[in-house]
Amino acid sequence: MSRGPRPSGRRDWGDDEGGTSILHVDMDAFFASVELARRPHLRGLPVIVGGEQRGVVLAATYEARAFGVHSAMPMAHARRRCPQAVVIPPDHGAYRAVSEGVMQVLRDVTTLVEQVSVDEAFLDVAGARRRLGPPTHIAELVRRTVRAEFGITCSVGIAATKFVAKLASGHAKPDGVLLVPASATVDYLRTLPVGALWGVGESTEAALARWGVRTVAELADSDVGTIQRAVGRVAGAHLYDLAWGRDPRPVEPGREEKSIGAEETFAVDVADLAVVEAKVLELADRCASRLRSHSLVARTVSLKVRTSDFRTLTRSRTLATPTDVGREVYLAARALLAGVDLGGLAVRLVGVRVEGLSAAASTVRQPTLEEAVAENSGARRDVERAMDEVRGRFGRAAIRAGTTSLASKRNSTTEFVPGDLS
Template sequence: MSRAPRSAAARRDWGSTEDGCTILHVDMDAFFASVELARRPQLRGLPVIVGGAQRGVVLAATYEARAFGVHSAMPMAAALRLCPQAVVVPPEHARYREVSEGVMEVLRSVTSLVEQVSVDEAFLDVSGALRRLGRPTEIAARIRQEVRDRYQITCSVGIASTKFVAKLASSHAKPDGVLLVPRSATTDFLRSLPVGALWGVGERTETALARWGIRTVAELADMDVTTVQRAVGKVAGAHLHDLAWGRDPRPVSPGRVEKSAGAEVTFSSDVSDLSVVEAKVRELADTCASRLRRNGWVGRTIAIKVRTADFRTLSRSRTLDSPTDVGREVYLAARELLAAVDLGGLPVRLIGVRVEGLSPTAESVRQPTLDEAAGDALEARREAERAMDGVRARFGRQAITAGPVVAGLRDDRSTTTFSPTDLS
């Protein structure tokens, strides 16, 4: 669920005219928590938090827990201070993926124009389904009922003439509701919102706009575009000014390319021994690469995230000359990035590895000839890791693990080169 600013005025009935409102944004309500409640109906009505133990973070929380100020990405310790009576449930990611895939199948039964933007939300263009299934509000009702019947979870739907407004509408429809914003009411709807509701307005941008007296979408829309550009930059200023007037020409794109594959872990206690951190980096790199191979992607940029004991978060990345889906390649690049991070003498609380700049494997990796394969260590390693994927798929992830990379050996180096980029 989005934590973007909302407005009570924006929740009012904007009328029933549906002409031109063929974009739907479907967003699952408290998705991870809802899936857990479907598995454990005895917890319904209780404040439930999905996440790791005391040192983990909140992945999701029921609305009963959110009433106490608990939200996703919050440290679990802080969440339990706010809501000590909460029931903490460990995450079951395999089940979340299964339900997500099922929900997306429901959406694709309505239209082929489905753009999945995360595990629990998607845009639909239903213009081609109106004659078959009825008005957009009827289609929204059908989707919500089918998702509820199949998975015992709820979703909220925003309906509008553009993606941006549809997404805002779904956030105001939560939980378990539908909000239609007719094309003719788009400007009035937007003017009722705080400026932080606009896509691209984070904390820094909101502060920059406030210096120019811009705190609402209405104030931004009424401001001369050159003034907005002076506040936040030429490109961003023009984009935000367009959004404030409801201008968003982007179509629903079913072929959206995944942006990244990542994994991270919070240690049960702060770790000062970097060899322990490196071992976890190897495990996370292997997880990322396995996910890439499973989905048919290779990635060009390797990034790490390190959180120290004082909750300072550092990010670094490097771009490879050649894209990869090999866990060892990901690990070696990530390990070098970790070695370059100044931890200030502090132990590590969290470590994460991410592969970005994804492209389809078929378009990026040339299949070698037999002669080439005989001397191609990288391709041999890729095949070995694919074999490990098969073992894990049959016997579980813990059935086999990648061996350690021993310092000083001839192959203790990356087979690709890269140029550094600092993401901090």
């Protein structure tokens, strides 16, 4: 079941598909579904994808969700709620491969595909209707193809706008289709709590409640000035438009990725800063490798640290010049780590993210002082690209960068891990 707000009663919205050219396709329990396709003997069982001990739930089958397990829940809590669950460690390479395959299925329907995450996308099928039929037929075609080729299911919302299509796909879960005709959009929205609107989190919902607004219908029937006084001028006007079904945003194919990141929860809390630095190096290397695979460079490096008391600290630094070199990302992240006041606490989780992305080919890069003196940036980039090739053939564990510890001040090295590379 979807965890999002649902209509307050069953409605027959009719079968008029006029003006409904926007589809929102959302994979059902995506990571878990991919694992079940690889392990069909687990179908029907509660399955959780995530770190075995101290990680968080990345996905859970609907059988596990029936016990209250949901994504982002600490694994320890999930195991207490559903001790009989089968826990599977994540395989992000497999998820990316299936995601790319599904997105290609969608692009075979129309070129107007906006991928918004690894498991969901918007489509504008106005130009495909003559070739493939009405939107409901296209939705069924997509669902049949995804199931046949990848062994997973998806839910599809169909509407006149992106916002309503996304709501509809959530209400269609699991493995369903929901059409909201353009003529029924306002009636559909009026059945929902105000928390269903995009941009309404807990604080906004509480602010609206103080003004007596708890449903979309109450919001739509209010004066826009009242809503603006409750939540601010810009946000109030936006929410008022959504309540009346007004969402002019088009489907934007080829939307650029805004950031690339990686994080990891330690098996036990880590007090040794050198161990944390080593993990920061690994995460920076992963981010840079993904930058190179997408022919991108990044201008900003962000660090995320969660301490043993579950306090989360974030810091960021803008680089003098954009980069796709792992060592440069690492040095910035290491400097950020050195500036974080941990309060004497051990580290539970650390993450590195690169932002401010741009195409490498069209980005002018001025050499840093270190590059100008050492003239080694190009050589370092060549080394890291060679490492990418090795990993592509033999897996990521075949080769990794060494660490430069704040404590030891040792020079960075490249470490070759013994193994069968034949």
